[in-house]
Amino acid sequence: MSKAMDVTVTVNGEVYQKTIEPRLLLSDFIRHELNLSGTHVGCEQGVCGACTILFDGMPVRSCLMLAVQADGHEIRTVEDLGTMENLHPLQEAFQETHALQCGFCTSGFLMSILPVLEETTDLSEEDLKRALEGNLCRCTGYQHIRDAVQLAAEKMSSGGES
Amino acid sequence: MKPAPFEYIAPTTVEEALGHLTEHGYDAKVLAGGQSLIPMMNFRLAQPAVLVDLNKLAELSFIRSDKDGELRIGAMTRHYQVEHDDLVAEHAPLIHEAMPKIATPQIRSRGTFGGSIAHADPAAELTAICVALDGRFRCLSERGERWVPAKEFFLGMFTSALEPDEILVEIAIPPRAPRTGWALEEAVRRAIDFALVGVSAVVTLDAQDRCERARLVFLSVGDGPVETVKATEMLVGKEITPDLIRAAAEAVTAELDPSADIHASVKYRLHLARVLARRALEKAFARAAAPGTQAA
Numbered sequence: 001m002s003k004a005m006d007v008t009v010t011v012n013g014e015v016y017q018k019t020i021e022p023r024l025l026l027s028d029f030i031r032h033e034l035n036l037s038g039t040h041v042g043c044e045q046g047v048c049g050a051c052t053i054l055f056d057g058m059p060v061r062s063c064l065m066l067a068v069q070a071d072g073h074e075i076r077t078v079e080d081l082g083t084m085e086n087l088h089p090l091q092e093a094f095q096e097t098h099a100l101q102c103g104f105c106t107s108g109f110l111m112s113i114l115p116v117l118e119e120t121t122d123l124s125e126e127d128l129k130r131a132l133e134g135n136l137c138r139c140t141g142y143q144h145i146r147d148a149v150q151l152a153a154e155k156m157s158s159g160g161e162s
Numbered sequence: 163m164k165p166a167p168f169e170y171i172a173p174t175t176v177e178e179a180l181g182h183l184t185e186h187g188y189d190a191k192v193l194a195g196g197q198s199l200i201p202m203m204n205f206r207l208a209q210p211a212v213l214v215d216l217n218k219l220a221e222l223s224f225i226r227s228d229k230d231g232e233l234r235i236g237a238m239t240r241h242y243q244v245e246h247d248d249l250v251a252e253h254a255p256l257i258h259e260a261m262p263k264i265a266t267p268q269i270r271s272r273g274t275f276g277g278s279i280a281h282a283d284p285a286a287e288l289t290a291i292c293v294a295l296d297g298r299f300r301c302l303s304e305r306g307e308r309w310v311p312a313k314e315f316f317l318g319m320f321t322s323a324l325e326p327d328e329i330l331v332e333i334a335i336p337p338r339a340p341r342t343g344w345a346l347e348e349a350v351r352r353a354i355d356f357a358l359v360g361v362s363a364v365v366t367l368d369a370q371d372r373c374e375r376a377r378l379v380f381l382s383v384g385d386g387p388v389e390t391v392k393a394t395e396m397l398v399g400k401e402i403t404p405d406l407i408r409a410a411a412e413a414v415t416a417e418l419d420p421s422a423d424i425h426a427s428v429k430y431r432l433h434l435a436r437v438l439a440r441r442a443l444e445k446a447f448a449r450a451a452a453p454g455t456q457a458a
Contacts, residue, residue, distance in 0.1 A: 002167040022170030022213070025204070044164060045201040047354065049268060058242070058271035064200045065272065068170055069217060112268060133353035134266025 007071040011036065012080040022068045027051040029067035030077060038078035038107050042136075049135035050108040053077050059112050059134075078107035081114070089155035090114060090148075099148035101139035109135045113149055121157035123149070165203035172215040176222065176302065176331065179214055183327045184304045186212045192329060193217070194238060194277030197269045222276070222331055225249055231337035237276020237330050242267070244275050254335050256295060256344035256362060260287045263346065266354055279315075280330045282322040282386060285356035287346065289316055290387040292333065294344075294362040294379040300332040301325075309334070316386035339375075341367040343450030347438040351425065357382050358426045359434040363442035365397075367450045373397040376410075376446075378439055383420040383431060390417040393439070402447050411440035 004019045011034060018033050030039045030053065042050035044063045051062040054076040082088035087095065090110055100106045109132070116123070116131040123131070128149055137145060173179040183190055191210035193199055194217075202208040216222060222238035225247050233253045235244065244250050245261035264270060264278070264287055278288045279299065292299075292312035299310045301324055315323045324330060348360035360381040368374040376394040379387050393413040400406055420431040 002169055005170065021167070023165040023167055023203075025164060025200075044204050046197060046269060049266070052268050055271070059268045060272045061197075061268050063204070064197055064269075066170070066196075066200070066215075068172075069196075069215065129353075130262065130267065134268045136354075 005068050005071075007068055009067075009070045009072075010074045012076055018067075020067050022066060024067045025063055026053075026065040026067045026070055027062035029070070030062060030075070033067070036077050036079050040104055040107055042104065042108075047136070048105070048108070049112060050105050052108040052111040052135065054111060054115060057115065059115055076111070076114075078110055081110060090117065090152040093148040093152035093155060094145075097144050097147040097151055099140060099144040100137075105135060105137045105139075109137070109145060113152070117149070117153055117156050121153040123153055164206075165200075166206055166209040168210050169212045170215065171212060172218050174218050176219055176329070179216060179219065179329060180302060180304050180327070182212070182214045183329065186214075187326045190214050190326070192280070194280065195240065195269075195273035197265065197273040197277070198281045198283065199277075216329070227253060228334075233335040233337075235275050235333045235335070237274060237280070237332060239275045241265075241270035241273045241275065241278075245270060253338065254295065255338075256291055256346060256364065257288075257335070259344070260291055260346045260362075263287060263348060263350075263357075275333060276330045279333065280322055280324060282316050282318075282320050283356075284316075284319060284384060284386050285360075285382045287348075287357075287360060287362075287381060290360065290362050290379040290381040291346065292335075293387045293389060294364045294377045295335050297336075298334045299330050300334065301328045302331050303328040312387075313389075318385040321386075339366050341374075341450050343367075343446040343448065343452075345442040345445035345449070347442040347445070349434045349438060359383055359420070359431050359438055361435065361438045361442050363439070363446040365443065365446040365450050367402075367447070371451070372399055372401050373447075376443070378410075378414065378442065380414075380418065380435060383418050383435060388418060390414040390439075392417055397443075404444075407443045407447065408440055411436050411443060414439045 002022045008017050027041050030036050040050040042048035046061050046064045053062045082091050189211040193213050193215040222236040224236040226234050251258040278286050297312040310323050343365050345363045348357035350357045362379050364377045366375040376397045379389045393410045396410045415432045422428045
């Protein structure tokens, strides 16, 4: 039987201390222990990308990590972007270009694209394709998501107010 | 919760990790990047009693070249680090070129170079590439260290030469000979998928523009990386022509025995193998002949 372990994780700037079983996935930890339900869980086998979060700044699939591995590390989830009243430029761009329909995949897309745009807003077609290749969307056919990333890049490069 | 219960150990030194493997043997499983093991645990296809997590072993994360010009990559080096490393790009352009084809950006953030090799998935690019480049793997246990040539490492589907008390700690890639060209060609349904068929080619030309050495190593067509030795023998010592490349590419199917699945029949896989072998050889020989490819 696995014994519970203490972990300290910084999520969206806030420090959480929890006692958890080692077999708890990071995705379930974020949703069930921290009640941050913006991170979605789709396939739980690393294919769909819906559960993408930033782990020490890098986009990772949270369903392919154990929560105990996050001990002492820093995580950003979609809740760290904008609020309903004050959307992040990337979220604004998704809304303005209709880059989502059911919205299930959206938080994963946002967290995959965010580090790319934070590094550079000067994206080639190839960069754009690469940035999106780890996330599945069953509604949009991707074109509007590409439009959103381009629009977000413009908003973020002009230092757009969020 | 998806995975079955297990005891979790996160050692901070390699010695400590080896001690746990000696103690637990077949009951233990080594966790590297976890991008294959965790899904298998989520499905409960893998139910290790003890999980030895190597992610705190910073000493296994490095990229350097030794005095003999051999490239050394620590087993826990993440794919994205290899992907963006200048030394790798210069020393082993085949690896550099292959990295973006491995899985997705999110998986490359976490997945490790050594983990992909130790997992011995016949669809993994790095298995075929390490064979094509004559790589060697340093395997450690409390019993000592041994270097296993890539060619002898992959024993079958998800089966490597690693003993239960051993950890793959380091990968060595020999220096590139002058006038050596390379290519990796794959047929992939979506960027995220494993290749239906893939092949890596590494070829060397002599001073008279004749083929000195040629390697073709396939992935996704067998229980592990598959080298077509007879097909490439046709090229050695010859002046390379489009017809000769075509003949060699046609010949690969005699040495391949792929299986069918819902995505591709045997016949289709063999067709892909011929086409991809031709493309890979064409590209590799063109690169070997180009003036810019003198070894570093």
